Amino acid sequence: MSGQRVDAKVVMLGKEYVGKTSLVERYVHNRFLVGPYQNTIGAAFVAKVMPVGGRTVTLGIWDTAGSERYEAMSRIYYRGAKAAIVCYDLTDSSSFQRAKFWVNELQNFEENCRIYLCGTKSDLLDDDRRKRGIDFHDVQDYADDIKAELFETSSKTGQNVDELFKKVAEDYVQFTSFQEMTEEKGVDLSQKNTPTYFYSCCHH
Amino acid sequence: MAADVHKKSGDVLNGSLFPDDGQHAERSESPTPGLAQGTEPGAGQEGAMFVHAQSYEDLTSTDNPDATLQMPGDGEDVQADQTMIEEISKDFSELSTQLTGIALDLEEEIRQSKEDKLELSPQASRRDSVLSGKEEEDVAMDAWRMHQKHVFVLSEAGKPVYSRYGSEEALSSTMGVMMALVSFVEAQENAIRSIHADGYKVVFVRRSPLVLVAVAQTRQSEQEIAQELLYIYYQILSLLTWTQLNRIFQQKQNYDLRRLLAGSERITDNLLDLMARDPSFLMGAARCLPMASGVREIVSTCLQQAKAKSLVFAILLSNNQLVSLVRKKDQFLHPIDLHLLFNLISSSSSFREGEAWTPICLPKFNSSSFFSAHISYLEQDTDLCLLLISTDREDFFTVSDCKRRFQERLKKRGVYHALLEALHTPFYSVSKVGIPYLRHFIYKSKSSGLFTSPEIEAPYITEEEKERLLGLYQYLHSRAHNSSRPLTNIYYTGSHENLLAWVTNAFELYMCFSPLGTKAAAVNAAHKLMRWIRKEEDWLFILTPQTY
Numbered sequence: 001m002s003g004q005r006v007d008a009k010v011v012m013l014g015k016e017y018v019g020k021t022s023l024v025e026r027y028v029h030n031r032f033l034v035g036p037y038q039n040t041i042g043a044a045f046v047a048k049v050m051p052v053g054g055r056t057v058t059l060g061i062w063d064t065a066g067s068e069r070y071e072a073m074s075r076i077y078y079r080g081a082k083a084a085i086v087c088y089d090l091t092d093s094s095s096f097q098r099a100k101f102w103v104n105e106l107q108n109f110e111e112n113c114r115i116y117l118c119g120t121k122s123d124l125l126d127d128d129r130r131k132r133g134i135d136f137h138d139v140q141d142y143a144d145d146i147k148a149e150l151f152e153t154s155s156k157t158g159q160n161v162d163e164l165f166k167k168v169a170e171d172y173v174q175f176t177s178f179q180e181m182t183e184e185k186g187v188d189l190s191q192k193n194t195p196t197y198f199y200s201c202c203h204h
Numbered sequence: 205m206a207a208d209v210h211k212k213s214g215d216v217l218n219g220s221l222f223p224d225d226g227q228h229a230e231r232s233e234s235p236t237p238g239l240a241q242g243t244e245p246g247a248g249q250e251g252a253m254f255v256h257a258q259s260y261e262d263l264t265s266t267d268n269p270d271a272t273l274q275m276p277g278d279g280e281d282v283q284a285d286q287t288m289i290e291e292i293s294k295d296f297s298e299l300s301t302q303l304t305g306i307a308l309d310l311e312e313e314i315r316q317s318k319e320d321k322l323e324l325s326p327q328a329s330r331r332d333s334v335l336s337g338k339e340e341e342d343v344a345m346d347a348w349r350m351h352q353k354h355v356f357v358l359s360e361a362g363k364p365v366y367s368r369y370g371s372e373e374a375l376s377s378t379m380g381v382m383m384a385l386v387s388f389v390e391a392q393e394n395a396i397r398s399i400h401a402d403g404y405k406v407v408f409v410r411r412s413p414l415v416l417v418a419v420a421q422t423r424q425s426e427q428e429i430a431q432e433l434l435y436i437y438y439q440i441l442s443l444l445t446w447t448q449l450n451r452i453f454q455q456k457q458n459y460d461l462r463r464l465l466a467g468s469e470r471i472t473d474n475l476l477d478l479m480a481r482d483p484s485f486l487m488g489a490a491r492c493l494p495m496a497s498g499v500r501e502i503v504s505t506c507l508q509q510a511k512a513k514s515l516v517f518a519i520l521l522s523n524n525q526l527v528s529l530v531r532k533k534d535q536f537l538h539p540i541d542l543h544l545l546f547n548l549i550s551s552s553s554s555f556r557e558g559e560a561w562t563p564i565c566l567p568k569f570n571s572s573s574f575f576s577a578h579i580s581y582l583e584q585d586t587d588l589c590l591l592l593i594s595t596d597r598e599d600f601f602t603v604s605d606c607k608r609r610f611q612e613r614l615k616k617r618g619v620y621h622a623l624l625e626a627l628h629t630p631f632y633s634v635s636k637v638g639i640p641y642l643r644h645f646i647y648k649s650k651s652s653g654l655f656t657s658p659e660i661e662a663p664y665i666t667e668e669e670k671e672r673l674l675g676l677y678q679y680l681h682s683r684a685h686n687s688s689r690p691l692t693n694i695y696y697t698g699s700h701e702n703l704l705a706w707v708t709n710a711f712e713l714y715m716c717f718s719p720l721g722t723k724a725a726a727v728n729a730a731h732k733l734m735r736w737i738r739k740e741e742d743w744l745f746i747l748t749p750q751t752y
Contacts, residue, residue: 016466016467021554021557024557024558025557028558038470038552038553038554039467039470039552039554040554040560041467041548041552041554041555041560041562042560042561042562042563042564042577043560043561043562044554044555044557044558044559044560044561045558045559045560045561045600045604046557046558046559063558065467065562066467067464067466067467067468068463068464068466069443069444069464069465069466069467069468070562070563073563073574073597076597076598
């Protein structure tokens with residue numbers, strides 16, 4: 001698995017116990033492990049190849065630990081990420097506050113990273129609507145404000161999980177083809193004798 | 205060279221080792237003719253993998269095990285110290301009676317506070333217990349009091365950091381009392397080391413800004429309990445670094461450290477459980493997975509060849525047994541650091557998914573900064589775990605590529621199946637040695653920092669029996685390493701088994717015999733066992749460690 005080329009770096013962020021690992025587990029292995037809660041230590045990397053519109057995209061997914069202990073070094077995990085799946089537990093309003101924190105981090109340090117808000121454990125709401133911790137419309141408004149996609153998933157039933165990652169991969173393809181076009185223009189410019197400061201910057 | 209080594213060991217085996225008189229634990233008057241360190245069975249041919257001569261004494265050298273209370277200063281006036289200590293012990297016995305009183309009052313208070321908490325936030329408390337992965341015990345129940353060993357960690361402000369059993373919140377007043385004890389003695393320019401009462405040992409280890417306390421009913425010596433507490437301290441450092449820990453408490457004295465340690469309780473719980481049943485910790489050494497030396501050599505070479513600039517240590521292990529270890533030249537791993545790594549891996553199943561990349565501090569190597577550890581299993585359904593320790597946290601893909609290259613080489617050299625084969629027999633039977641009445645043994649080569657031990661077999665079948673056997677070894681070990689009166693040869697006659705310990709500056713040997721054997725037979729058996737270990741050493745140990 002390792003050593004292979006990765007197209008898009010995707011980072012999972014969110015408070016501990018919201019189910020980031022379960023989401024990845026469902027997507028990559030299509031399974032849901034029942035058992036005592038195992039918190040992630042540091043971060044786990046896993047790559048998955050996905051077909052998107054006639055080509056394949058390899059997503060390199062960084063499943064980070066939610067513990068505050070790793071917060072200071074979380075940047076190495078999301079630096080250069082093309083997409084961030086910011087998770088919150090649909091039944092836990094504090095986890096949504098934490099999600100907002102991550103969104104701020106990303107907006108400040110990774111402006112090119114696309115944000116996907118993901119409310120997890122939607123199966124818990126199926127049993128009892130009143131368990132919902134944050135109003136759906138509030139979250140939708142927030143998502144619109146930050147120009148993020150919003151998904152509600154259940155790793156237990158698999159609901160919406162593939163759709164979420166499919167959207168991530170499709171957006172990546174669409175976004176990079178657009179970027180390639182703009183970059184080509186940039187290359188044209190730099191063909192001239194004086195390199196722009198962008199390029200001199202890259203050499204340092 | 206091999207012949208030379210044999211001759212040296214032969215010399216020792218012919219030496220007079222055990223005095224003939226006496227029944228129970230006793231001391232040999234004759235100086236034990238020791239093997240020179242580095243020539244004992246199991247000693248690596250090209251030097252050690254670990255920090256050299258790491259003995260038990262080094263671990264606890266700061267603690268004086270004999271003095272329940274000890275002056276921190278040199279104590280020029282012994283007489284004055286003596287009276288002082290007596291006075292303080294008197295104060296103490298009064299305090300301890302007070303403490304029992306307090307404990308009873310506390311019960312009520314704790315129950316009260318627990319009820320309050322439940323009313324306030326049932327959600328939060330449920331989540332806490334889920335996060336820490338343990339079922340919270342009611343600290344007011346008898347069952348809670350019956351535990352063999354409690355471990356508490358608190359900050360100098362008296363704030364709870366960790367409790368092995370029961371929730372920290374419920375124990376905050378108890379921990380306050382503990383801190384009060386520590387401060388009370390310190391106010392008189394003294395330090396509390398332990399309280400011995402009613403079959404309990406209460407042991408204190410002070411490592412500013414933390415205080416660690418154990419309340420044990422086990423047979424362990426105070427020294428050994430203190431050592432376990434130090435392990436817990438190092439475990440916390442491995443997550444935070446010493447520098448960060450100190451900075452936090454300098455900035456905010458009453459910081460709640462549990463915020464930063466959230467999710468690590470399971471690692472600490474696992475460490476405590478492991479210490480109760482794995483002799484690695486007692487021995488201060490690593491156990492090797494027995495394996496044909498040819499296979500091990502190729503595996504080590506493959507591991508050595510899959511190198512990267514930032515790699516410092518590469519460790520291949522299976523169920524807390526070392527398969528191979530490659531280190532950067534001139535860099536040595538400390539056994540404590542290795543044990544913490546083993547514990548980290550065995551405490552979490554999360555490494556089985558994908559590749560983990562986590563900051564980790566190896567406190568005995570360097571307590572001020574993090575390494576980055578790449579942790580992964582070679583295949584999902586094997587127990588072979590590869591641990592690559594890098595200095596560069598940005599180097600994930602390079603290090604990950606080392607793993608891929610290692611796996612490729614293993615398959616190309618055709619040893620992968622032999623390696624998996626060795627995993628099927630992680631332990632050998634003591635019957636292989638061919639010594640009647642011998643039930644079990646532990647042999648440690650001091651220069652290599654490695655030990656070997658057969659499978660624990662009947663009559664030690666239940667977990668309790670196994671822990672009892674380890675408890676006997678612990679007892680022998682503490683007698684052998686008592687810093688005021690160390691013993692080199694011990695023969696212990698018990699009602700269920702006879703034990704023999706033989707400790708030199710080159711090796712340590714602990715043997716367990718059926719109770720029907722005689723001492724003379726045991727001494728002969730020790731010689732025979734040493735010859736067997738010598739014969740099998742290339743299968744039992746890593747004799748040719750590799751370096752980058």
